[in-house]
Amino acid sequence: xxxxxxxxGSKTDYVFYLPKxxxxxxxxxxxxxTPEKWGGEIKLNNGGSYYIExxxxxxxxxxxxxxxxxxxxx
Amino acid sequence: MSALTRxxxxxxxxxxxxVYPEKAKKDRAKHLAVNDQSIEQSKKCITSNRKxxxxxxxxxxxxxxxxxxxxxxxxxxxxxxxxxxxxxGQYSRAxxxxxxxxxxxxxxxxxxxFTSDFQEKDIVFGGDKKLxxxxxxxxxxxxxxxxxxxxxxxxxxxxxxxxxxxxKKAAAEFNKPVVPVRCEGFRGVSQSLGHHIANDAIRDWxxxxxxxxxxxxxxxxxxxxxxxxxxxxxxxxxxxxxEMGLRVVAQWSGDGTIAEMEKTPYVKVNLIHCYRSMNxxxxxxxxxxxxxxxxxxxxxxxxxxxxxxAIAALFDDKIKEGAERVIAKYQxxxxxxxxxYKPRLEGKRVMLYVGGLRPRHVIGAYExxxxxxxxxxxxxxxxxxxxxxxxxxxxxxxxxxxxxxxEFEEFVKRVKPDLVGSGIKExxxxxxxGVPFRQMHxxxxxGPYHGYDGFAIxxxxxxxxxxxPCWSKxxxxxxxxxxxxxxxxxx
Numbered sequence: 334x335x336x337x338x339x340x341x342g343s344k345t346d347y348v349f350y351l352p353k354x355x356x357x358x359x360x361x362x363x364x365x366x367t368p369e370k371w372g373g374e375i376k377l378n379n380g381g382s383y384y385i386e387x388x389x390x391x392x393x394x395x396x397x398x399x400x401x402x403x404x405x406x407x
Numbered sequence: 408m409s410a411l412t413r414x415x416x417x418x419x420x421x422x423x424x425x426v427y428p429e430k431a432k433k434d435r436a437k438h439l440a441v442n443d444q445s446i447e448q449s450k451k452c453i454t455s456n457r458k459x460x461x462x463x464x465x466x467x468x469x470x471x472x473x474x475x476x477x478x479x480x481x482x483x484x485x486x487x488x489x490x491x492x493x494x495x496g497q498y499s500r501a502x503x504x505x506x507x508x509x510x511x512x513x514x515x516x517x518x519x520x521f522t523s524d525f526q527e528k529d530i531v532f533g534g535d536k537k538l539x540x541x542x543x544x545x546x547x548x549x550x551x552x553x554x555x556x557x558x559x560x561x562x563x564x565x566x567x568x569x570x571x572x573x574x575k576k577a578a579a580e581f582n583k584p585v586v587p588v589r590c591e592g593f594r595g596v597s598q599s600l601g602h603h604i605a606n607d608a609i610r611d612w613x614x615x616x617x618x619x620x621x622x623x624x625x626x627x628x629x630x631x632x633x634x635x636x637x638x639x640x641x642x643x644x645x646x647x648x649x650e651m652g653l654r655v656v657a658q659w660s661g662d663g664t665i666a667e668m669e670k671t672p673y674v675k676v677n678l679i680h681c682y683r684s685m686n687x688x689x690x691x692x693x694x695x696x697x698x699x700x701x702x703x704x705x706x707x708x709x710x711x712x713x714x715x716x717a718i719a720a721l722f723d724d725k726i727k728e729g730a731e732r733v734i735a736k737y738q739x740x741x742x743x744x745x746x747x748y749k750p751r752l753e754g755k756r757v758m759l760y761v762g763g764l765r766p767r768h769v770i771g772a773y774e775x776x777x778x779x780x781x782x783x784x785x786x787x788x789x790x791x792x793x794x795x796x797x798x799x800x801x802x803x804x805x806x807x808x809x810x811x812x813x814e815f816e817e818f819v820k821r822v823k824p825d826l827v828g829s830g831i832k833e834x835x836x837x838x839x840x841g842v843p844f845r846q847m848h849x850x851x852x853x854g855p856y857h858g859y860d861g862f863a864i865x866x867x868x869x870x871x872x873x874x875x876p877c878w879s880k881x882x883x884x885x886x887x888x889x890x891x892x893x894x895x896x897x898x
Contacts (some may be wrong), residue, residue, distance in 0.1 A: 338690060348691065352603075355456065355789045387410065395694045 335402060337383065340395035347394075349377055366390075374403065381405045410756075410781060411822065413803040416441045419709070420805075423817045442524040442800045452665045455808040456789045458596045466760075466811030466832050467786050470853055472493055473559035473601020474590030477684055478609075481505040481635050481660040482668070482762045485584075486545055489522040490570065491560025495592070496522040504849050505635045506642075507662040521545065530562055542577045542585065545745060548818030554584035554665050557607075564591035567806045584665065586612040597715075597787035597809075599683065606687035609668065614692075617669040625632040627653045627722065628674040632689060632700070633764075635680030636661020638854020642863045644680070644705050651715060651729030653722070659685060676721055678703055680857075680889050683763030683792060706765075707772030708741040737859040742779075745775060748866040751874055753777035755825040759816065760810055760833065761847045767796040767846065769828070770858070772865055781824055784810050794814040807842040812836075826873050841881040843872045 335351060339360070342348035347360040352354040354396050358381075364373025372385035411419065420439045424432045437454035446452055459465040468476070471489075478497055479487050487749070489496025501518035505756055509515030523541050525534055542555060555577070557570050570587040578585040588608045590601045629648065633639040641661040656674050657667035671677070677689045677700035689700035701721070703714035712734045719730035729785035753776045759766050767785040773780055783800060785792055800806065805818060812833075819827060819842060827837045828847040839846045845851050845868065853868050855861040 338694065340690075340693070352687065352690075355603075355791070357791045371538075379450065393697065395690065397694060 334399050336382075336397060337385075337400045338395050338397050339385075346402075348373075349375065349383070350395075360381075370400075375400075411604075411803065413441055414855050416803055416805055419821050422821075423814050426813070430631055431463070434460055435463075435811070435814070438562045438592075438810075439814070440806045442797060442802060442804045442806050444800075444802050448651060448790075449797055450790050453793050453806055453808055455785065455793055456506050456596060456599065456787070457809075460811075461675040465809055466512070466812070466830065467596075467809060468598040469592035470590045470598060470601035470604060471558060471560055471592040471811055473498065473598030473603075473684070473787075473846055473853040474501060474605035474608075474659075475499070477598065477635065478514075478602055478605035478660060479556050479558060479588065481507070481517065482663050482665060482692060483507040483517045484551075484664045484666075485556055486516050486519075486521050486549060486552045486554075487556045487558055487885060488538070488541060488545075489520065489560060490534070490557050491523065491525050491562050493522050493524045495560045496520045502849075503635070504637055504852070504854070505661045506639050507636065512549070513674075514598055515650075516549065516552065525560075525562055527726045530566055533566060533568055534563070535570070536570050538573045539569060539577065542573070546581050552583070554586065556588055558588050559591045561592045562591065563583075564593065567797055569677050584612060584616065598791070599787040599789065602684040606685065606691075609688055610691050613668050614672055614688075615667065618672070622670060622673040624675075625654050626674050626675065627726065628656045629653050629676050629718075630659065630667075630671045630674045632656055632657075632659040632671075632677050632679045633685035634658065634857070635681070637848075638850045638852075639798050640855040640857040640861065643855040643858035644858075647705070647711070647715065647719070648678075648859050651733045652726050653718075653729075660689075670696070674698060674703065676718075678718060680705065681764045682795075683788060704768045704771065705861070707770045707775040707862055708737070708745075708859065710768075710771035711737075711777050711862070712857060739858060741862060744866050749777045751870050752866075754779070754821075755873060756781045757828060758782040758787070758805075758822060758824040759847060760807070760815060760829040762786050763788055763792065765828075765847050767792070767799045769856075770799045772862060773869075776866055776869065778826075778869075781805065781822055782807065782854065795798075800890040804819070816840075826869065839881065839883050841878050841883065843875065843878055845869065845872050 338350040340348050342359055345359040349360050350357050359378040360375050361378050362376045365371055368390045370387050371390035372387040374384050378384045382403045384403050385400050440452040496518055499529045500520040507517045523537050555616045573789055574587040575586040586608055590604045594600050621826055642659050645655050657671045679689050679700055682702050692698045704710040715730040719727045757773055757780050766785050770780045782805035826843045830848045834844050850856055856865045
């Protein structure tokens with residue numbers, strides 16, 4: 334589990350930020366993206382993927398979350 | 408000399424790597440690249456923020472340097488204790504030239520060195536008692552200080568002192584912020600982690616102090632973040648923002664005070680100059696206080712105008728008009744500077760190797776003078792820095808991460824730039840080689856270089872260095888022929 338931050342992006346809807354490794358990347362796909370259910374498996378532009386426990390969409394971004402690493406790039 | 412082609416540059420990298428043993432070669436190859444603007448992501452061509460190889464000469468600093476030297480040090484009305492042996496604080500004292508207003512030793516303490524001067528017995532029995540005593544002495548001798556930060560040096564982490572407990576106790580006793588910072592030098596691969604640790608300390612110990620207190624705000628409040636006022640940089644930036652109608656509430660951290668920092672959560676926008684060292688706190692404030700942040704670049708008139716317009720776009724028409732007014736006001740002045748220096752500098756080629764923002768930020772300033780940056784690199788940049796750099800650099804230019812002394816020398820020998828911009832550790836090698844050199848960390852004891860006023864000084868300095876007649880008369884000491892015996896006798 335890692336602490337991550339999800340924020341609004343200019344190119345894509347969301348940008349992923351992992352402070353511990355200073356990894357900043359666009360989120361290219363998110364499994365659930367509705368007001369009621371938000372999160373799930375997210376895929377990053379660099380090929381990595383993480384899992385956020387599905388939850389209600391956050392009222393405001395950026396938000397800090399816990400995420401599970403499924404597949405890191407490199 | 409004409410610019411190198413992509414193949415030549417690639418061959419050059421291979422040639423330089425040739426001297427390393429197999430393993431080192433493989434590692435270093437990942438840090439050297441030829442710029443390709445079509446690449447979207449820097450990590451495909453360059454690796455950064457990795458541990459330096461033992462045995463090569465790196466130019467990086469440590470976490471303590473990043474925290475005490477960069478982020479905390481310039482906060483002028485606090486006392487920053489270099490907690491540990493005396494050397495770390497003493498040899499870095501006042502070297503960064505972050506200017507401030509105040510009476511040193513009375514209400515400001517920027518150029519002074521406070522240290523706990525660890526001895527053998529402190530390592531054996533722990534230094535907590537000494538730290539508590541030291542804080543008491545500081546309170547007695549410098550009662551006008553507004554707070555204290557405890558900057559850990561390596562031994563503190565190694566012996567496991569509890570500086571947090573001492574700090575909390577002292578803070579309660581003196582009713583002042585006492586901030587423990589766990590920036591031991593061995594943490595991380597470079598000063599970059601020190602920035603992060605320092606940002607986290609500010610987040611935890613400084614920002615919450617004024618939560619819920621009254622603040623008389625205006626809709627035009629901004630904070631200048633990541634400008635360390637080197638040679639007066641923050642001042643020449645600040646006047647532009649104020650002239651266009653904004654109110655600068657806080658300067659982080661050049662010529663800054665702790666009161667300003669505590670008020671930052673009330674501003675409308677955070678303006679970030681040094682992204683590398685202060686983006687962490689900006690992200691935190693965006694999340695917790697919903698303050699948007701933006702990066703700006705105040706090097707060279709083109710970028711200044713671009714940045715002023717981008718900043719103004721976040722505000723109403725009054726500010727937008729203000730920005731245009733400021734740009735129009737300085738336009739003729741800048742044109743005069745360019746008219747004067749461009750003919751003398753046009754077509755000259757520059758190689759840079761600096762810290763965390765200048766390798767990309769100053770490119771615009773050089774281009775305004777008709778110069779070309781043919782190589783650039785970061786000491787401690789991360790991937791997101793290189794992402795931002797690729798677009799600014801020309802195709803087939805060299806990019807080097809955490810370059811070693813040897814590599815940099817070889818690159819300069821082969822690329823033959825007309826000017827090298829780097830730090831004090833590289834300065835004398837290149838000067839002795841007869842290559843014009845400017846320090847781009849401390850502006851070679853000149854400055855400011857930010858803003859419109861800074862550009863005039865920047866242009867003058869570059870001309871002064873580049874067109875100095877001395878360079879052609881220098882022979883490197885290691886290339887000198889043995890002097891004839893006769894000449895020696897006569898002397």
